[in-house]
Amino acid sequence: MRPFAYERAAELAAALATGTVSPAALQQLRPDAQYLAGGTTLLDLMKIDVMRPDRVLDIRPGPAAQPVIRAEGGLWLSAVASMAQAAEHPALRRDYPVVAESLQQAASAQLRNMATLGGNVLQRTRCPYFRDTAFPCNKREPGSGCAAIGGVTRLLAVLGVSEHCIASYPGDFAQALIALDAEVETLAPDGSRRFPFADLHRPPGGTPHVETTLQPGELITGFRLPSLPWARRSLYLKVRDRESYAFALASAAVALDLRDGVVHAARIGLGGVAAVPWRAHEAESVLQGQKLTETRAVQAAEAAFAGAVTQEDNAFKPELGRRTLVRALLQAAAMEI
Amino acid sequence: MPDAITPGGVIGRDTARQEARAKVTGAAQYPSDIPLPGVAHAFLVTSGISRGRILRWHLEAGRAVPGVLDILTHENAAQDSAPIPPTKGGGGSTTTLQSDHVWHDGQIIAVVIAESFEAAREAAHKVRADYAEEVPAASFDSPGVEIQVLEETLEAHEDPKVGDAAAAFAAGTVTVDATYGTPIQHHNPIELFTTTCFWEGDRLTILEPSQFVQGLASTVAKQIGTSPDKVRVISPLVGGAFGSKGGATARTSWVAVAARRLGRPVKLVANRSQGFTIATYRAETRQRVRLAAGHDGRLQALLHEGWEVSSRPSNYNVQGTETTARIYACPNVWTRVSVVHADRNTPGFMRAPPDLPYGFGLESAMDELAVALDMDPVELRRINDARNEPIKGLPYTSRSLLECFDAAGSAFGWSRRERRPGSMREGDWRIGWGCAASYYPAKISAACARVTLTSGGARLDIAAHEIGTGAWTVLAMTAADQLGLEPEQVEVHLGDSTLPAAGLAAGSSHTASICNAVALACRELRDRLALAVATENAGPFAGQEPAALRLEGGTLRGAGGVAEPLSATFARTGPLDAYAEYIPHGNPPDAPDKLRQGTPMTTGGAQLPDRIQYGFGAQFVEVRVHARTGEVRVPRITGAFAAGRIMNPRTAHSQLMGGMIWGIGSALLEATEIDRRNAHYVNDNLSEYLIAVNADVPAVEVIIVPEEDRLVNPLGIKGIGELGCVGTNAAIANAVFHATGRRLRELPIRPEHLL
CATH class of the missing domain: 3.30.390.50 (CO dehydrogenase flavoprotein, C-terminal domain)
Structure with missing residues (x-):
């Protein structure tokens, strides 16, 4: 792990936890920072030298915060709700079993307690060549090559791959969101926006290191599940x-x-x-x-x-x-x- | 007939671990938890190639990290430590900082020392080596491997054989000829590989989790050129070992060297992925098994050939044919083992090193033979049960294999099984039942112990090892049993190389070795106590016949109803003590000296001239295989085991259950994936190296079949640490066949094999 500046973004954390954005919170968005919520992917990758942020901005909800899930057309899920909280939510379990089950079957109980929904959809690939700095990887070091092609690939992708990257997207929750035409809500220095979840991730193509359509500093605030009685x-x-x-x-x-x-x-x-x-x-x-x-x-x-x-x-x-x-x-x- | 020791009521009692509370509350201290003032932190740099040489180092960026104190490389430390001496099987050993040579992926090539762990890790990430890289050979069938037939190349190697197996097989009525494979596996103890070293003058102390403190002390002493009595190893508790902490590994002497260079304590906690390459592992095997039998099921020929991967220089091999040649009655047996040298780290002991992989071959082949004979697989084992092993005709000291099949089979409900594959189904799940035999050599080593009478009871000193098996507790129980005390009254001191020597906590030999030594010391103490009180001028026992005195319930009792609490006796006698050296059958008289020098003398199993001693078991499993997606699940498993005297039923149950769970993981989950292009282990973390979790083991039933073995050792103990994990893999593969009609001969069995 390399030295980094750590900051707690209290206003932003409060805004995320309550869903009410204040101007002070907007001030805390940092294009040059890596956001830290549950940390279950970020810290892991920092320890093995794969992610090397200079600045880490802590947006975890405080101990008193109650990350919200509320009925709003369909259902609105706060990005900083933990996977465990969401998985146990009665409305989600009743009306969107696919979402609740995708969360329930992900990771371990300990990880689900720590990890947040926003962080979960951004979980990095488990491709072993991405995670090992001894190997070339176009996702980690653009243009260095793909060691995975021709290597140990049992857990790697067969759909949406390119000749530059065959890393698999590891998550479960995202599959439920994309199936249900969920939307993602974000906050960026120039305002908030809402767009189809399907537009969040980018297939690797020739730029496997660009994984999402998020702008620098843009932060996921929540997910909106459409009203879908069936x-x-x-x-x-x-x-x-x-x-x-x-x-x-x-x-x-x-x-x-x-x-x-x-x-x-x-x-x-x-x-x-x-x-x-x-x-x-x-x-x-x-x-x-x-x-x-x-x-x-x-x-x-x-x-x-x-x-x-x-x-x-x-x-x-x-x-x-x-x-x-x-x-x-x-x-x-x-x-x- | 050896001098049998009669238990006094504590041995065999269901007893909680003495350290249980400390462990579950986090209070227990493992070696790296012991605080040391002024400790510096080490982080290993490991090679990014698997074969070649280091051309030059770029250390500047690492040295520039604030807090970095020293960086050891072959350029500045090569002379400071010799390599690890070769392991079992001989040959040479791979080296680390002794030269520019890279033998395998993830080899230790530098050690960074810094004021903090974080600084050491950062610097380790910033240093870089330039290599002259050569194409490595990864495993079987890779270009460049060297195949060594052991019997043809090693004087000491003997492949068991009897009769003319090739001819008998060729003439066989019903035959099986199949090739099996088992994967690379890593122990992955939860406690990582840690080492802390500090010097006091010319005396070195090493805090390190170890299965053999004397062995580690003497190996490191040899490596760094000092006398073994100047090296002390302390290992109070070990957080999982499974063989990985049995032999010294290269890291230890470099931490000692670093501590000497800096003049302050140095601590290393290697990370999870480094654990895959800086310690040992279970190498992959390939096996060909040929069986021939008559229509009556009697075996006519058994041929078992094995190939095992090792490093370039080492001949390490497990030779499971030593066992598989001797389990079933068969007049014609032929075995052969070869080592396949590749550019890999040297493998080593991992729970049931020979019998888990080779048992998979034999017990799968027996099931295939039963199918070919259209015979119940239990019946096939019954027909071929042996009272004497077939190679030399030596008698088993005891053998309860069929009793185990009966007990487990009846608890499982085996008699309701329909033989036809694919006969059971529930919805989309195909159901299958399978079974296999378990066996493990009853081995034992010399051990020494000192027991001292104290005001509260007794103190026991022995360089034994608590690796999670419950050794601490059975030691206290044994002393209590023999001295008429309760286990809580015995203060146990273990895990320190300055204590009386005891052997390696491995090969399921430790309980038998250390408990017999303790019982011997206790007997000596009883005699000395009796003599002391009988020859007093005054006192309640003065003038009594020493042999008539008894210790029970914390009380010393003599003739004529004379009795005195032991604490009152102690007030007069003071801290009497007794020291004993236990030399088991088959060990040379100088075995205790050898132990002190770090050479364990373990005998037993099939290695005795006059008899053979094994523990046995039988396992029955139900598997469910999803008809569409091929997942294999094990909803229930029943095992019955007979292994002589059970010292503590509670920890014995845990050991056997843990073994069976290990076996389930070994059959369905555990495999280290290797990139065949570069001999690199890929899934070197606990997210992708899968071991069984609770959801995978819903019902594990353990039955202990009573067995009395008066020959095996005075207390009648056979080991159980490994027995439970042998045969589970074959029972599962056999059940998968029963569920699906598909015979899978490569482990682990995965969904893609059943689509």
Whole structure:
């Protein structure tokens, strides 16, 4: 870890915790700083010399703050709510099971207690070559090359990859957000904005080091889930080596508007298989207006992975991903709402 | 017949660990927790290549970090420490700062010392080496590996054989010929690899978690050219070891050198990923097993060949065929083991080093044979049970394998199993039942102990090791048992190389070794006490026959109902003490001297000239395999084990249960991934090196089958630290076959293998 300046941004932290922004809070946004909330990714990466911020701005809610989740059209989630708080929220569990389950199945209880929602969607990849400074990595050092291609790739991505980067996006919550057309709200020195969550992350392309569309100093303040009564028929299915505390080999966030066995709308996010939070629009189109049979689910899954690019170790991922999606769709269809 | 020791009521009693409260409240001090004034902090720099030479160092940026005190490299410290002497199997050893040579990925190439841990780490990140890099060979099948057939190249190596196995196999009626593989695994004890050193004049003290304090002291003394009696190792508690803290590793002498150069204490806490390359690990194996049997299931031929990876210079190997050649009755047996040298760090002991991987091969092949015979796999073991091992015909001191199969099978409900694969299903989950045998050599080492009468009871001094197994508690129990006290009345001093020597806490030999030594010392103390009070001029026992005196319930009792609390006796006799050296069957008379010099003399298992001694068990598992996505889960597992006298049922249960959980992880989760291009370990952290978590082990049932072995040692103890993890992997693979009809011969078994 290298020396860095640490500052506590009290006004900003209070604003994030209450959802009420004061001018003093806006003053504390720093384009040259790395924000620190739960710290579960940042501190880890600083210790292994992968992230080297000069300035760390602490925006963690104070002990008395109650990060909010409130009904607002659909549901509004504060970016500094902990993953544990959100996962246990009754309205989220009742109306958006896919979101609650994605949080519940992420990380370990200890990490969920520390990590915040805003930090979680920005979690950096677990690509081992990104995390080891002995290797070239275009994400860590632009232009240095990609050591992952041709290496140990079992946990790496097959969708949305480029010849410059095959790192996988590791999170779960983001798959639920992207599936439900959630929006993200941010605060920047020049004002606040709201945009589709799907526009937050950038696929690696030729610039794997640019992971989001956030401007320097821009801070996520919350997430807005649209009012979606049929999202009660939704679930998050995570296939992993062990039963708890493991990254997804493949996961599927699905929500179905099912009427008399016919799909009026399907929303599908895929995790563990893609470079960024992944919305499977092609699969959704296959299901639209159709009866949800196993055959149809298989066709949708095939469409979802049509563009997969695999390596030796992760060649199984399209097949596992397809099966995961089929299982999730059939399970969602069978839910008793 | 050895002189059996009769327990007095404390041995065998369910007893909580003496240090339990300190551990769960965080009060327990591990070596790096011991505060030292003025301590400086070390951080290791490890190589970024796996084979080659260091051309030059760029240390300026590291030296410029405020607080940096010293940076050791081969250019300024090469002469200060010799390399670690070779491990089991001989050959040479890899080196560290002794030269510019890089043998493996993550090798220690420099040590930064600074006023703070943070400064040392920052500087370590800022120094840089230029290398002349060569293409490394990573593992089996990599270009450039060297294959060494051990029997052809090493005088001391012997591959067990009997009869004409090749001919018997060729003529076999029902045969199995299959190749199995087990992965690289790392111990990952939660307590990291730490070392703290300080000098007082020419005397060095090392605080380091160790499974063998005498061995560490003598190795470091040799490396830095000092006398072993000037080196003291202190290791009060070890936070998990599993073999990784058994042998000295390269880090220790460099910390000692750094402390000497600076003239102040130096502490190193290596990080998690460095633990993958600066200590040892379980190397990957490949095994070919051939079995032939008649229609009656009787084995006619057993051929087991193994290949194990090691470093370039070391011949370290585990040779599990020493066991697998001897478990089942078979007239024709052939084995062979080869080492495959690659550009890797040297492997070493890891929980059940030989039997976990080689047991996977044999117990999987036995299941395949049962399928080929259309026979129940338990019945196949019954038919081939052996009273004498087949190689030399030596008798087992005791063998309760079938009793274990009966006990575990009945608790599990095995008789309800339908043999046909794929016969059970619940929704989308296929269900399978499988079983396997567990076995582990009952080994023992010499040990020395001193026991002293105190006002409160007794004090016990022995250089034993509390590595989480409950050794501390069984030591107190043994002394209490033999002196008529309660365990709380025995003050135990262990984990210090200045105490009476005891062997390596490894090979499941420690409890047997140290408890027999303690019992011997206690007997000596009883005799001395009896003699002292019987020959007093006055006093309640004056003139009594010493042999008639008894110690029980904290009271000394003599003939004619004479009794006195031991504390009152102590007031007259003072701190009587007794010292004993226990030399087990098969150990040479100079074994205690060897121990003091750091050479453990462990014998037993299949290494005795007149008999064979093993602990046995049987494990039954239910697996669920998801029909679509292939996850394998283990909803329940039942194991029954017979291992002689159980000293403390509570810690024994924990050991066996922990072993079974370890076995589940070993079958389904644990694997160190290596990048075959550069021989680099990739998942060197606990997020991606997976071990079983609670959700993976919902129901683990442990049954202890009573067994009395009057031959194995005076207290009748066989070790249990490793027994529980042997065979679990095969039982799971066998159950996966039963669930799916798919035979998986490479571990770990993962979802992608079952799509």
